Each structure stands twice: as structure tokens, then as C-alpha cells.
Amino acid sequence: MRLITVSLSRPVTLIWLFLYCLTLVFSAHWLWLFSYQQLQTSNQQQLDRFGYHLDSQLGQFSYIPQLLSGQSIIIKALLTPHNSAQLDLTNRHLETINQIIGASDTYLLDNIGTTIAASNWSKKSTFIGNNFAFRPYFQTAKAGSSGRHFALGSTSGKRGYYFSFPIKYAAEVIGVIVVKMDLSLIEKDWAAKKQRFLVTDPNNIIFISSDPDWLFKSLSPLTSQTHQQVLNSRRYLDLDIKSLAITGDINKASTLLKVANKYYLSLIKTGNDKQWKIRVFVPITSILFNISMLILFITLFYMLLYLVAVIVKQHKHRREEQILATAKAKQQLEFTVMQRTSALQAEILEREKAESALRATQKELIQSAKLAVLGQLSASISHELNNPLSAIRSYAENAVLFLNKNKLNDVENNLIRITSLTVRMAKISAQLKSFARKSDGELQIVSLQPIILAAHELLKPQLKANQTDLLLHLPNKPIKVKADAIQLEQIIVNLLSNALQSMQNSQHKLIEIKLSIESKHAFIKVLDSGTGIQEKYLSMLFEPFFTTKETGLGLGLSISQQIIQNMQGTLSATNRQSGGAEFTISLPLLPITDNENNRGNQ
Ligand code: ADP
Numbered sequence: 187m188r189l190i191t192v193s194l195s196r197p198v199t200l201i202w203l204f205l206y207c208l209t210l211v212f213s214a215h216w217l218w219l220f221s222y223q224q225l226q227t228s229n230q231q232q233l234d235r236f237g238y239h240l241d242s243q244l245g246q247f248s249y250i251p252q253l254l255s256g257q258s259i260i261i262k263a264l265l266t267p268h269n270s271a272q273l274d275l276t277n278r279h280l281e282t283i284n285q286i287i288g289a290s291d292t293y294l295l296d297n298i299g300t301t302i303a304a305s306n307w308s309k310k311s312t313f314i315g316n317n318f319a320f321r322p323y324f325q326t327a328k329a330g331s332s333g334r335h336f337a338l339g340s341t342s343g344k345r346g347y348y349f350s351f352p353i354k355y356a357a358e359v360i361g362v363i364v365v366k367m368d369l370s371l372i373e374k375d376w377a378a379k380k381q382r383f384l385v386t387d388p389n390n391i392i393f394i395s396s397d398p399d400w401l402f403k404s405l406s407p408l409t410s411q412t413h414q415q416v417l418n419s420r421r422y423l424d425l426d427i428k429s430l431a432i433t434g435d436i437n438k439a440s441t442l443l444k445v446a447n448k449y450y451l452s453l454i455k456t457g458n459d460k461q462w463k464i465r466v467f468v469p470i471t472s473i474l475f476n477i478s479m480l481i482l483f484i485t486l487f488y489m490l491l492y493l494v495a496v497i498v499k500q501h502k503h504r505r506e507e508q509i510l511a512t513a514k515a516k517q518q519l520e521f522t523v524m525q526r527t528s529a530l531q532a533e534i535l536e537r538e539k540a541e542s543a544l545r546a547t548q549k550e551l552i553q554s555a556k557l558a559v560l561g562q563l564s565a566s567i568s569h570e571l572n573n574p575l576s577a578i579r580s581y582a583e584n585a586v587l588f589l590n591k592n593k594l595n596d597v598e599n600n601l602i603r604i605t606s607l608t609v610r611m612a613k614i615s616a617q618l619k620s621f622a623r624k625s626d627g628e629l630q631i632v633s634l635q636p637i638i639l640a641a642h643e644l645l646k647p648q649l650k651a652n653q654t655d656l657l658l659h660l661p662n663k664p665i666k667v668k669a670d671a672i673q674l675e676q677i678i679v680n681l682l683s684n685a686l687q688s689m690q691n692s693q694h695k696l697i698e699i700k701l702s703i704e705s706k707h708a709f710i711k712v713l714d715s716g717t718g719i720q721e722k723y724l725s726m727l728f729e730p731f732f733t734t735k736e737t738g739l740g741l742g743l744s745i746s747q748q749i750i751q752n753m754q755g756t757l758s759a760t761n762r763q764s765g766g767a768e769f770t771i772s773l774p775l776l777p778i779t780d781n782e783n784n785r786g787n788q
Contacts, residue, residue, distance in 0.1 A: 194495055202495075206488040213484060214477050221473040225451055226440055229381060233453050233466040236376060236383045240394070241458045243372050244347060247365050250287055251351035252332060254363045260294060264353060264361040267302050277307035277314075290346055290368040294353075296361050299324045311341050318364075320420060323350040327362040330354075334459065336369070336393055337421040345369040345393060369394055382450075382467040385457070389416060390436060391427055404429045405436045443467070449474075545627065548748065552676065555741050570614055570647035574607040581607070614647075629753060631776060632671045633664035634708060638699055641678035645686070652686055654695040661701060665708050667773040669753045674771075677746040677757075681712040681769050684742065687735070688716025688767060703775060707755075710771040718761040727759050 194202070254260055263269075263276035276294065284292040284305035291313065293304035299319025306312045318324050318340075326333030333350035346366040353361040376383045376396040385394035389412055390405040402422060407429040416422060434443035436452070443452045450467040457464045581600040588596035642656060649656055682697060689695045692715055700711040719727065726732045728747045733740030743757070750757040755773035762768045 194492070194499060198495070202488070202492060206484070209484055209488070210481060213480055217477055217480050218473065221476055222451070222470075225468055225470065225473060226453065229451065229453055229466050229468045230440075232379075232381065233383075233455050233464065236466065237455050237457055237464045239375070240372055240385065240464060244367065244458070247287065247289060247347075247349050247367050248332075248334075250283075250289070250292075250365050251349050251363045254283065254292070254365075255351045255353045260353060260363060261355055261360070263294060263303050264296060265355065267296060273303050276303035277305070280305040281307065284365075287365070289365045290342075290344070291364075291366040293364050293366075294361060295324060295364060297328070297359060299328075299362075302361075313341060316341060321348065322419075323348040323364060324362050326350065327352040327364075328359055330359060333362075336387065337419075338423050338425065339366070340420070340423060343423070380469060384465040384467065386463045386465060387421070388461050390463075391416070391422070392430075393422075400430065402427060405432050407431065442470070548745065549627065551741060551745055552673065552749070555676070555680070555739065555745055570650075571611055574611050578604050578607050627670060627673075627752075629668045629670055631666055632669050632674070633666050634674075634701055634710065634773075635660050635664055637669075637671055637675045638678060638701060638710065641675050641682060642699070644675075644679055645682045648683070648686060649697075652690070652695060654686060654689060654697060656682075657696065657698045659698065659700040659702075661703075665701060665703055666776050667708050667753070667755075668776060669755075669773060670749070673749045674753075677749060677771065678710065678712070680742045680746055681771075684769075685712060685714035685716060685767070688718075689714055690716075692716055706775050706777075708773045708775055710773075712769045712771075713762060713766060714768075715764075715766040718765055718767050719759060721761075724759065724761075728757070 193199070257279075259276055259279050263272050266272050280292045280294065280303055284290075289305075291304065291306055293301050293306075293313045295318060296302050298317070299321075300317045301313040301315060304313040307314055321335060321337065323333035323335035326335075327350040330352050332352075333348070335348045335350070337346060337348065338344070339346045345368070347369055349365045349367070350362050352359040353363055372394060373383075373396055379396060381396075382400060383394075383396040384392050384400065386392050386405060389408060391408075392400050392403055392405070395401045402425055404427050408416065408427060413427070416427060417424070430445055432443050432445050434452070435441055436443065437454070438452070439454050441452050443450050445467070449470050451470055453466050453468070455464045456462070581604045585597045585600040585604075588594070588600065638658065638660060642658065645656075678699075682699075685697050689697075694715055696715045698711075698713045700709075700713070702709050702711075720734075723732070723734065728743050729740075730744040731740040732744070743759075747757045750771055750773070753773055755771060757769065757771055759767060759769050
């Protein structure tokens, strides 16, 4: 198959591109807004849940220091700090309480911030003896209020959330009780999520994160002053706080932020601890994926549209080409037909010329054949003329003698005989003249009987010379056909002459001419009792120059057949069962004379 490359026109392609871009922009924008909204709503709920979880986790410890602060065992320990038995009791008590509440550590500070009893008293890393006067939670409690503070444990290095409460005796703060909670417990349940749940301090430093990599990083770079403040507070001990270098407004309640080449939807919520900010960072990859899918879908859809348009155009183009090809082929055909017609006309002209030349030649041939027949006849004709001539001579000589003897009656008789003989001679000469004359080839309505009789008359001397009988079977009523009388006579003479020649060595010499009509045709049959035709020659008989005779021309039958065909008739030959040949001329009867002819045959 031929490959046709068809593309859409430039304006159509441009419109297509414009529509494609328009659809892309609008649908991508819509999808972005929709997905963003969805992401925001669903993650706001998640953030609320995270905040609630955080508050509830922290909340369970918030009143415990206050409860402990009133216990006499705690107060006693502070009042008798050197009573080791008392301290030992207090240590075990704190250990039990710590275990029950599930806190990280529970410990008791004296009024200068030194740990005198702790739940981890038996551990290597026990707080006992450590001074935490620098911690804000101590300072707040010392001032008489409950304190809360987040920091890295100076002994454990673990993140802790500290709840403190002053222990008062006689309206004086004699010590501080502290419960420390391990913050890593909060993150545990949120670590598997694809969003990042964070809690940041007032300096935007992350101290709770579901992603450990983001822990202790600041959202934005810290100023050197802030950095120093952080170091001084010892909240993060000596940790070097690095920045995540986030691009975007980190304080906006809901916004898009870029972190290390990735975009996140950022949502903020303030927790119970007003200094904190609870945040969620949601990767927007799902939105981008959805938009990519949409772009792909729209692109495919438009490509499909384009393809369909190209196919339709290609189809149209092919159809146009086909129509053009058909028109071309038609034109070509018409041209060829024209060429052929003119060639044909030239051929017809040529043929007409050839035919007229052939007709002329035929005429010449007919004439030659006629003369040939005349030549054959000449011997018997001259015999036929010589006989009356010598009779005339003797009648004339006798007439002279009778005149001398004055026998006038005898003279008259002789003269009458002479006259009748000359009439006969004139008749013979007229027949010869008529036979020798040229035909003009024009077909005319003729009666067949006189033609057959004329041929017979012409052949009579030869028949006589050959001692041959000729029987005529002619219907009384004239049978008329359209023919050239001269040519038809010549054919019959020809057939009779052939018949005579075939019977030269026959003992019984008989020729019959039968004229009849059958199924709208007239039939002239010439039958002889001669040698007949050899079977092998039957098919060649009518070929020009076919002859079995030494001096024959072989033209008689072929010319006769052509003449008969010109008259719309046929000439055929066959052998008779009784011996001899049978030649049949068939000629169509005239339609108007049909009835007449039928009657004539009866
Ligand atoms: P030609 O008489 O010069 O041979 P024709 O065309 O008249 O040419 O005849 C062709 C041949 O047909 C003859 O040579 C002869 O063999 C055969 N033929 C024609 N008429 C007869 C007949 N009546 N009987 C037998 N053979 C015939």
C-alpha cells in the first residue's frame, strides 16, 4: 500500500495547539485547587489529631508534681536532707511512683536546685547530686508556680518534657519536685506516616518530629544572637542547630513551602503550650502525580483527536486522489478510445480500399474464369457453329443448282432452312456474348428459372459432345431472389462444366439440376454421376487455386463461393450416396415474395 503523509493545515494545527494548552491550563489549575483543598482539609484533621495526642500525652503528667508536693515523705526528705534512711525511703517512693505513672524520671530538688532524691537513684546515670538550678522549670517553681519546660536531658541527653511544682513548708519554697516525660514516646505512633508531624519552639527549632532527620533543625536560619540565646539556655545543650533552609513564609497557617527541592503543604496549629507550634508538612507529590496524570490524559486525548483528524483528512485526501485517478483514467481511456477510433477509421478506410481493390480483382478473376470456361467451351461451340455453317453452305450450293434447274420451291425450302440455321447461330453467339459480358456486381430481384435455363443453353453443345443427359427439375412458379443474374449464371455454368469433367470416364453420364425452396431459402442443387470428391479434398475444395486437374486453375469454386456469399447465400459440396458429387447453392428468398415462392414450389 502506498503511504500517504498528510498533516493538518497550519491554522488548524495552531487552533488545536491553542485548545490543547487552554484545556491543559484550566484543568490543571482546577485540579490543583481541588486537590490542594482536599489535602488541606484532610491534613488539618490529622494535625488536630496530632495536637490532641500531644496534649493528652503531656496532660497526664501535668498534675502529678502538684500531687507529690503535698506528700509528707517528700517534705520530710527536704527537711532532713542528711537523713540517709529518709532519703532512701524517698528514692524508693519516687521510683515506685515513676513506675506507676510511666514517666521517664521523677526527682526532688532542694531549694538551691540540687537533686536529693530521684527515681533513678539506683542507676549509674542517677540525677542525685546534680544541680538543675539553671533550668527554667526550677526557677519557675522556686518562684512559687508550677513550671513546664522542654529540654535535652543534661545527664541522659534524651529529650524530656519537665513538669515542676514548688514544695512549700511554712509558706516557704523548700524544694521542687520534677516529673520528666520522654518525648520520643509521642513520635512513635506518627513515624510511619508520609506527612511530617513537627513541634517547633519559639525559635522555630524542631524538637518533636515524626522524621528523625528533621529533629533539632530550625525551619529558618537562626541569627547569631538567637543562636547564642539557645546555647545559653542549654535547652539543646551544646547541639549545633542547623537550618532546613525552608523557602516560603513558615508562619502562615496554611502555605506551600519548599524544603530541599521538595514542595510541602504546611499547616500550623498552636498547642496547649502556647510557645509551641504544632505543624504538619504534607508532600504534594500526590497532587503533582494527579496533575501529571491529567496532563498525560489530556495530551493523549488531544493526540487521539489529532490522529483522528489526520486519518479523516488522509481518507479524504485518498478519496480525492482516487477521484482524480479515476478522472485521469477516464480521460486516458477517452483519449485511447479516440486514438483507437481514428485508427479504426483509418483501418476501415484502408479496408474499404482493399475491399474495392479486391472487388476489382474479383471482377477480373471472374472475367478470367469466365474466359477460361469459354475456352473450355470453345471446341464444342466451334463444332456447334461449324455444323450449321457447313449445312448453310451445302443448302446455298444446292439452292444455286435448284435455281439453275428453275426448281424455285426447292430454292425457297433451302433458303428457309438457311434462315433458321442462321437464327440458331445468332442465338449461340448471343449467348456467348451474354456470358462473356462483364457484370456490374449489382444485386437485383431475379427469377432463378431463366438463369438456370440460360446456363443449360450455353452448355448444351458440350453436353451433346459428351453424350451427357441433363435433367431439369424446375418449379413452374418463378422463384425470386436478390442476385446478380450474370454471376449466378456463370456459377451454374461453372458447376455444370465441373460436373461434365468429372464424368469424362463415366459410363452413365447424367447431370441433374434441382430447384426448390425450404425455410425461406431457395436451393439450386447440381448433381452428377461422376467420380465424386475425395474425402481428403472436401475441406480444401473452396480454397483458391485448389485443383486436381492438370490444366485447372482452381479458381472456379472459390470465386463462386465468394460471389454467393456476397448474395448472402452459401455454396457447399458433398458426395452422393449413389456416387458422384452434389453441389448446393442456397440463397435467401425475398420476404415479400415468400408466399408467391411457396405457391410456386407446390
Ligand atoms: P478447376 O476446375 O480449375 O480445378 P475448380 O475450383 O472449379 O477449379 O475446382 C476445384 C476442384 O474441385 C477440381 O479440381 C476438382 O478436383 C474438384 N471438383 C469440382 N467439381 C467437381 C465435381 N463435380 N466432381 C468431382 N470433383 C469436382
